[in-house]
Each structure stands twice: as C-alpha cells, then as structure tokens.
Amino acid sequence: MTQKIAVLPGDGIGPEIVAEAVKVLNALNLDLHLETAPVGGAGYEAEGHPLPPATLKLAQEADAILFGAVGDWKYDTLERALRPEQAILGLRKALGLFANFRPAICYEQLVGASSLKPELIAGLDILIIRELTGDIYFGQPRGRRTAADGHFPGTEEAFDTMRYSRPEIERIAHVAFQAAQKRGKRVTSVDKANVLETSQLWKDVMTEVGQQYPDVQLDHMYVDNAAMQLVKAPKRFDVVVTGNMFGDILSDEASMLTGSIGMLPSASLNDKKQGLYEPSHGSAPDIAGQGIANPLATILSAAMMLRFSLGHEAAAQRIEAAVQKVLAQGLRTADIWSEGTTKVNTVQMGDAVVAAL
Amino acid sequence: MTQKIAVLPGDGIGPEIVAEAVKVLNALNLDLHLETAPVGGAGYEAEGHPLPPATLKLAQEADAILFGAVGDWKYDTLERALRPEQAILGLRKALGLFANFRPAICYEQLVGASSLKPELIAGLDILIIRELTGDIYFGQPRGRRTAADGHFPGTEEAFDTMRYSRPEIERIAHVAFQAAQKRGKRVTSVDKANVLETSQLWKDVMTEVGQQYPDVQLDHMYVDNAAMQLVKAPKRFDVVVTGNMFGDILSDEASMLTGSIGMLPSASLNDKKQGLYEPSHGSAPDIAGQGIANPLATILSAAMMLRFSLGHEAAAQRIEAAVQKVLAQGLRTADIWSEGTTKVNTVQMGDAVVAAL
Numbered sequence: 001m002t003q004k005i006a007v008l009p010g011d012g013i014g015p016e017i018v019a020e021a022v023k024v025l026n027a028l029n030l031d032l033h034l035e036t037a038p039v040g041g042a043g044y045e046a047e048g049h050p051l052p053p054a055t056l057k058l059a060q061e062a063d064a065i066l067f068g069a070v071g072d073w074k075y076d077t078l079e080r081a082l083r084p085e086q087a088i089l090g091l092r093k094a095l096g097l098f099a100n101f102r103p104a105i106c107y108e109q110l111v112g113a114s115s116l117k118p119e120l121i122a123g124l125d126i127l128i129i130r131e132l133t134g135d136i137y138f139g140q141p142r143g144r145r146t147a148a149d150g151h152f153p154g155t156e157e158a159f160d161t162m163r164y165s166r167p168e169i170e171r172i173a174h175v176a177f178q179a180a181q182k183r184g185k186r187v188t189s190v191d192k193a194n195v196l197e198t199s200q201l202w203k204d205v206m207t208e209v210g211q212q213y214p215d216v217q218l219d220h221m222y223v224d225n226a227a228m229q230l231v232k233a234p235k236r237f238d239v240v241v242t243g244n245m246f247g248d249i250l251s252d253e254a255s256m257l258t259g260s261i262g263m264l265p266s267a268s269l270n271d272k273k274q275g276l277y278e279p280s281h282g283s284a285p286d287i288a289g290q291g292i293a294n295p296l297a298t299i300l301s302a303a304m305m306l307r308f309s310l311g312h313e314a315a316a317q318r319i320e321a322a323v324q325k326v327l328a329q330g331l332r333t334a335d336i337w338s339e340g341t342t343k344v345n346t347v348q349m350g351d352a353v354v355a356a357l
Numbered sequence: 358m359t360q361k362i363a364v365l366p367g368d369g370i371g372p373e374i375v376a377e378a379v380k381v382l383n384a385l386n387l388d389l390h391l392e393t394a395p396v397g398g399a400g401y402e403a404e405g406h407p408l409p410p411a412t413l414k415l416a417q418e419a420d421a422i423l424f425g426a427v428g429d430w431k432y433d434t435l436e437r438a439l440r441p442e443q444a445i446l447g448l449r450k451a452l453g454l455f456a457n458f459r460p461a462i463c464y465e466q467l468v469g470a471s472s473l474k475p476e477l478i479a480g481l482d483i484l485i486i487r488e489l490t491g492d493i494y495f496g497q498p499r500g501r502r503t504a505a506d507g508h509f510p511g512t513e514e515a516f517d518t519m520r521y522s523r524p525e526i527e528r529i530a531h532v533a534f535q536a537a538q539k540r541g542k543r544v545t546s547v548d549k550a551n552v553l554e555t556s557q558l559w560k561d562v563m564t565e566v567g568q569q570y571p572d573v574q575l576d577h578m579y580v581d582n583a584a585m586q587l588v589k590a591p592k593r594f595d596v597v598v599t600g601n602m603f604g605d606i607l608s609d610e611a612s613m614l615t616g617s618i619g620m621l622p623s624a625s626l627n628d629k630k631q632g633l634y635e636p637s638h639g640s641a642p643d644i645a646g647q648g649i650a651n652p653l654a655t656i657l658s659a660a661m662m663l664r665f666s667l668g669h670e671a672a673a674q675r676i677e678a679a680v681q682k683v684l685a686q687g688l689r690t691a692d693i694w695s696e697g698t699t700k701v702n703t704v705q706m707g708d709a710v711v712a713a714l
C-alpha cells in the first residue's frame with residue numbers, strides 16, 4: 001500500500017536540504033507518494049498564512065511529514081499569528097505530536113567540530129525526549145492585562161500559563177522509559193520541582209511510571225543543573241526527558257555541544273505513529289540560496305521517518321550507513337569542513353549519499 | 358558609621374567558605390559589624406524553618422547579606438515550604454532583590470579547567486543580569502486542580518503563572534543598560550517572544566528602554582539560541598539580561614563554561630542597594646566538612662558586597678587583586694587544581710588571600 005508523505009520545505013535553506021532528502025528517498029524505490037506544499041514564510045507568501053489550510057490537510061492525511069525549516073528575518077514584523085514559527089506550532093497541535101525525539105550524537109569524524117575538548121565529546125550519544133504539545137507553549141490563559149496584584153498592581157502586564165496534566169506526563173514518560181529500554185537503560189527527568197508546581201507533578205508522575213520499568217534507572221535533575229552537566233560531562237546522560245519549555249533549551253544546548261548540528265535529525269510523533277521529521281537546525285536565511293547547506297540532518301530525518309512512521313527499518317539503516325560512508329570518504333559541507341577533508345556543496349552531498357546507498 | 362552585615366552561612370560547605378570570606382573582611386579593618394544567623398537546612402534544624410523570623414529580621418536590617426549556600430539531600434523529603442531553597446526565595450522576595458548579577462569570567466590561569474577549547478574560553482568576561490523577583494518563580498495563581506480544558510479535561514493538573522509587568526521589566530532593563538555602559542556597551546536581551554506573551558512584552562519594553570541608552574547596542578535572542586551561542590561562541594556576549602526562569606538556566610550554563618564555578622561570585626540587589634552576596638555554586642554536601650571547598654567565589658562575593666552595597670570600592674579592589682595574586686602564586690583548591698600547581702585547602706586559601714591583601 002502506497003504510503004503518503006507530506007513534503008514541506010519551508011523557508012531559507014529548507015527547500016535546498018529537503019530536495020536532497022527527497023532524492024535519497026526516491027533512490028530507495030519504496031512505494032511512497034510524496035506531495036509538496038508551502039509552509040512558514042513560503043505559506044504566507046503563497047496563501048497569506050504560515051500554515052495554509054491545504055498544507056494542514058495534506059499533513060493530516062499523510063503517514064508522515066518531511067519538514068525543512070521555517071523562518072526568515074523578513075517576517076519579524078508580521079503579527080505573531082502570521083509568523084513562520086506558527087506553522088510548526090500549529091502542526092504540532094493539530095496532529096498531537098507530543099513526543100519529540102532529539103538525538104545529540106557526536107560523529108567520530110566530526111569530534112573536532114565541537115567547542116568541547118575531544119575527550120568530553122567523543123562518543124556522545126544522548127537522546128533528548130521533549131514533550132511537545134503541552135506546557136507554557138500552549139497553556140491557557142495567556143495574554144496582556146492590567147495587573148491586579150504582584151509588585152506593580154495597576155500596570156500593564158503579560159502572562160502565560162505553564163501546565164501539565166497527569167496523563168500528558170504519563171504518556172511522555174512511557175515514551176522515554178521505552179526508548180531507554182532499547183538503549184542505555186537510564187532516564188534523567190529534568191524539572192524545576194524546587195520552584196514550580198508543574199514540575200512537582202512532573203517529578204511525581206515520572207517516579208510513578210518509572211516503577212513500571214524496573215530495568216530502567218531513573219534520576220531527577222533540576223533544569224539549571226542539567227544545563228551545567230551537559231557542558232561539564234555530557235556523556236553521563238543516556239535518555240533525558242523533559243517538558244516543552246526546558247526541552248526547547250536543553251535540546252538545542254545538547255545539539256550545539258556536538259559542534260555539528262548540521263548532522264542532527266529529529267522526530268515528533270503522535271500516538272498513531274504519525275510524525276513530523278525535520279533537521280534540528282533552523283532555516284539559516286543567511287546562507288539560503290547558495291547551495292552550501294548541509295543536507296545530512298534532513299536526510300537522517302528521512303531515515304527516522306522510515307523507521308518510526310513507515311516501518312521501513314532496513315531502508316532507514318541503509319540511509320544511515322550511507323551517511324557514515326560519505327563521512328568516511330571525507331566529504332564535508334562547509335559547516336563541518338576541516339583541513340584535510342573534501343568540501344562539497346548541498347547537491348554533491350546528496351548525490352554522494354545516493355551513490356553510497 | 359558602622360555598617361551591618363548579616364552573615365548567613367547555611368548548609369553543606371556554606372559555613373567553611375563563609376568563614377574564609379569573614380576572615381578576609383575582618384582583615385580589611387573597615388567599620389563593619391558582622392552578625393551570624395542560621396538559614397536553610399541549618400535554619401530548619403535550629404528553628405524549624407529554613408528562614409527563621411530572626412534571620413529574616415537580621416537580613417532586613419542589614420546593609421548587606423553575606424550568604425553561603427543552602428541545601429542538602431537529607432531535606433529532600435520535607436514538604437516544599439520547609440526545604441532549604443525556600444530561604445533564598447524568601448529573602449529575595451522579602452527584600453525585593455530583583456537584580457541578580459552573575460559574572461561568568463574565565464581567569465587566565467584557569468583556562469584549562471574549562472570543558473571548552475582554550476581559544477573559545479580564554480578571556481571570557483560575560484555579565485548575566487537575571488531578574489530575580491518576578492516571572493514564573495513568584496507568579497500567582499499556581500497549584501494543582503482538575504483540568505477544565507486542555508488535552509485531558511477532568512484529570513489532575515498542576516499549573517504555574519509566568520508574568521511580568523511593564524515596570525518590573527523597565528527597572529531590570531535600566532540595570533542592564535547601565536551595567537553595559539561601564540563595560541562593553543552591548544546588551545543581549547534573551548526571551549522566547551516567538552511563543553510567550555510575557556516574552557513579547559519583555560522584548561517590547563527592552564527595546565523602548567534601550568532608546569534611552571543610544572551608546573549601548575541592544576540585540577534580542579531567543580533563549581534556545583542563547584543556550585547554543587553560549588556553547589558555540591561565548592565571547593560574543595557582553596551583558597545578557599533575561600527573566601528569572603531563563604536566567605536561572607543560562608547563568609548556570611555560562612558559569613559552568615568557565616570550568617571554574619568555584620571562582621564565580623554573585624550579587625542580588627534591591628532598589629535601595631541592599632544586597633545578598635553569594636557564590637554561584639551550591640552547597641556541595643558531598644564534600645562538606647572536609648575543608649577542601651574553594652572559598653574564592655565567596656571571598657569575591659564579599660568584594661562585590663563592598664563595591665555595590667557598602668561603597669568601599671578600594672577595599673573591593675584590594676580583595677580582587679589579592680585573589681589574582683594567590684592564583685598567580687599557583688595556589689589552587691582541589692576543584693581548580695592542575696598538574697604543576699600547589700593544592701591548598703579551604704583555610705589555607707583564605708589565609709593566602711589575607712596575606713596577599
């Protein structure tokens with residue numbers, strides 16, 4: 001049965017890197033139907049909205065979404081509801097993509113690209129699992145009003161609501177423990193339970209669910225300490241599970257530790273295994289159109305898509321092996337290039353992966 | 358006129374490191390009256406509360422507070438209101454200590470202690486200014502309840518409120534711009550305005566206040582990107598200003614980048630220049646009582662106290678010069694020791710600073 005993939009290239013380097021991932025998917029000769037639609041700034045230009053109704057419909061009906069990146073400074077002055085980021089928030093919400101997988105892996109050949117000393121980063125393999133549809137990102141009420149109390153009653157204030165319900169925490173906990181069972185069997189749950197009510201519930205529920213996974217070791221860490229430990233000793237982590245807001249910060253910090261964020265894929269899944277797959281990096285409008293962006297994070301996101309949403313484990317492994325092979329061949333885009341390796345552009349990198357399949 | 362200092366050693370290594378800072382203060386022969394009181398776990402042990410009324414009164418009547426650290430695993434099972442951290446939150450709130458200064462400085466001699474490659478960290482000198490009495494730390498309402506809406510209506514949920522009023526943002530903005538005027542004349546305001554209403558107001562007000570400081574260059578950065586840039590290129594920052602929650606995370610991340618958090622002081626000021634001065638590191642119960650903790654962050658906090666709250670700039674500089682001198686002499690506590698330097702204990706380090714004054 002033909003599987004349907006919504007291809008949403010987006011803005012900046014999005015179209016360039018997605019084109020290479022599509023090339024790789026096509027080379028696999030699977031029974032996939034790919035359909036492209038505009039999103040983000042491109043959606044706004046085409047249809048007046050970052051997530052045009054037809055794009056949303058395509059995404060909802062697809063088995064999986066291959067997403068490039070959204071955002072460009074030129075949309076900074078638009079009202080919030082029309083800005084490119086709303087597309088990604090809208091897709092997460094509409095499809096219930098609550099489980100975000102953000103691996104932070106340091107490839108052997110790219111150790112030198114890290115800000116960190118080689119011994120601290122070589123062999124890094126962390127999986128950050130970020131809850132993606134709750135927390136202060138979506139919590140109501142929110143807005144502006146006149147402060148009724150606080151330090152300056154009677155003045156203008158803005159507010160947002162952080163909130164998590166027990167079942168929301170339970171389901172992401174299960175995702176994290178089950179992921180850990182397939183890896184190092186350790187989960188670090190990150191919260192700020194010494195300050196926040198929401199975090200205290202988060203911690204309580206993590207502990208409860210953890211009892212169903214006696215083979216997985218659970219520990220709890222405050223978010224400020226986690227931000228420090230990632231810098232000090234990143235390899236101490238296996239699976240990190242945290243809420244939407246803290247996960248936004250920590251997953252980006254962890255990615256950047258590797259020095260090669262251009263290599264890092266991500267997956268955002270719902271409970272029907274529908275998923276949105278996108279590189280961990282952004283739309284990089286500064287280098288868009290130059291054909292020099294690294295397509296590997298997007299190509300590896302396509303591999304995650306084959307594995308998690310489409311049931312093509314063998315094809316996923318073929319892509320991952322091909323990426324390893326091009327790295328071993330010494331091919332590098334500008335972002336990961338170093339003395340003694342061969343600089344290639346976006347298209348050449350995509351072609352090399354296809355050749356290595 | 359005698360100036361009054363509340364000395365609150367707290368838990369873990371707190372008493373050991375504060376003793377050395379007190380020794381240094383006494384050696385300066387200033388007209389200071391120091392009075393000690395229990396706080397944190399020590400407050401709970403002595404008076405049944407982490408911030409006993411007499412301790413709070415002492416702090417309120419003092420010109421400044423010299424604070425050690427609070428917390429110990431043995432209090433983890435107490436109800437939240439009795440845990441050691443409540444002391445520090447209570448002091449911030451009661452004294453209105455809204456402006457937290459967290460320098461992240463990499464001392465030339467300690468470059469090797471960092472996780473980062475030397476060229477990325479040598480010469481680092483960032484000042485993080487964290488708003489300390491607002492945001493989701495203190496925002497009401499908060500608690501647990503049955504969810505009325507959201508993903509799982511009818512289930513148990515916990516919630517907290519992020520909020521900032523315009524005058525709260527204005528006053529911390531002025532602090533940041535004025536601090537930048539005395540330094541590199543650049544302010545990076547960190548928010549999550551692409552998602553949060555509170556951040557949008559934060560950004561708007563920062564921009565407005567910035568217009569009163571045409572000599573300072575203001576830029577805005579999302580918190581996830583800031584967490585990345587700190588790892589990638591920490592020296593790009595001069596003054597970073599952000600809210601209470603993001604500041605908690607980013608200031609700790611920045612401290613740890615230096616690899617020598619045992620060297621980093623902090624100050625928390627109100628609008629009357631009353632301040633609480635404490636090391637950036639925690640109570641380290643694992644090494645408490647061994648006499649090996651690094652007292653320099655606390656000693657440097659005492660220097661900040663002399664500068665910001667007590668008007669003794671010359672004495673502050675004497676302490677800072679003395680610390681530079683002991684480092685140049687090659688004296689190191691265990692946390693910053695490296696091959697070829699002389700390992701000293703807590704008391705020896707304090708004595709060396711006194712000798713170097």
Ligand SMILES: CC(C)[C@H](C(=O)O)[C@@H](O)C(=O)O
Binds near residue numbers: 551
């Ligand atoms: C664009 C933005 C809304 C988004 C987020 O904060 O979730 C991004 O930073 C991410 O992590 O995917």
Ligand SMILES: CC(C)[C@H](C(=O)O)[C@@H](O)C(=O)O
Binds near residue numbers: 194195445605
């Ligand atoms: C102990 C805790 C409440 C506190 C905070 O989160 O502010 C600490 O982490 C700090 O940064 O001083």
